[in-house]
Amino acid sequence: MKTAGILVGCFGLMVAAQLAVPAWMIVNQEQILRSGELFKFQTAPVDPYDAFRGRYVWLRIEQNSLPVPAGAQWKHGQEVFALIETGTNGLSRLSELRATRPIGRPYLTVRVNWVVGQTAYLRVPLDRFYMEESLAPAAEKAYREHSRGSQRNAYITVRIRDGSGAIENLWIDGVRIREFVAKAQAAQ
Numbered sequence: 795m796k797t798a799g800i801l802v803g804c805f806g807l808m809v810a811a812q813l814a815v816p817a818w819m820i821v822n823q824e825q826i827l828r829s830g831e832l833f834k835f836q837t838a839p840v841d842p843y844d845a846f847r848g849r850y851v852w853l854r855i856e857q858n859s860l861p862v863p864a865g866a867q868w869k870h871g872q873e874v875f876a877l878i879e880t881g882t883n884g885l886s887r888l889s890e891l892r893a894t895r896p897i898g899r900p901y902l903t904v905r906v907n908w909v910v911g912q913t914a915y916l917r918v919p920l921d922r923f924y925m926e927e928s929l930a931p932a933a934e935k936a937y938r939e940h941s942r943g944s945q946r947n948a949y950i951t952v953r954i955r956d957g958s959g960a961i962e963n964l965w966i967d968g969v970r971i972r973e974f975v976a977k978a979q980a981a982q
Contacts (some may be wrong), residue, residue, distance in 0.1 A: 875957060937964065
């Protein structure tokens with residue numbers, strides 16, 4: 795009888811843990827979106843097709859490399875901290891890399907993909923904008939068209955809190971992507 799009670803208790807703990815982890819991930823993203831500092835990053839074109847990615851718009855911020863600080867020896871996959879500054883045009887950019895978490899300045903936690911010479915190429919965790927499944931293919935197409943060549947007018951707004959970022963919205967020509975796609979579909 796005692797063994798059955800222990801097994802039921804262990805099973806209950808396992809179920810609670812499996813529910814707690816995704817719930818915490820959702821709560822964390824919602825906290826960032828509610829209380830994080832707002833930044834706007836220019837995006838760049840990406841390869842538009844990946845059969846394993848699902849229904850979202852695949853993004854890449856334009857700037858994904860920074861100079862390595864003097865004397866730093868960084869490795870692939872190492873977690874580093876990129877300071878953020880906002881220019882006079884309203885767009886934000888990564889300005890400096892640090893090995894330690896900065897205090898009192900906005901930053902984003904990133905990972906080093908590779909280092910060439912004194913330049914670190916970064917894996918920036920702002921690469922997916924999830925949206926309604928029926929709109930995602932049209933949004934991906936619109937994003938592709940407006941992030942290349944002379945029509946480079948796509949950007950994302952991002953909330954950042956304690957180094958973690960959450961994409962608030964994807965914009966094309968100053969219009970939210972959902973509205974942009976809806977207008978385009980209505981015009982057809």
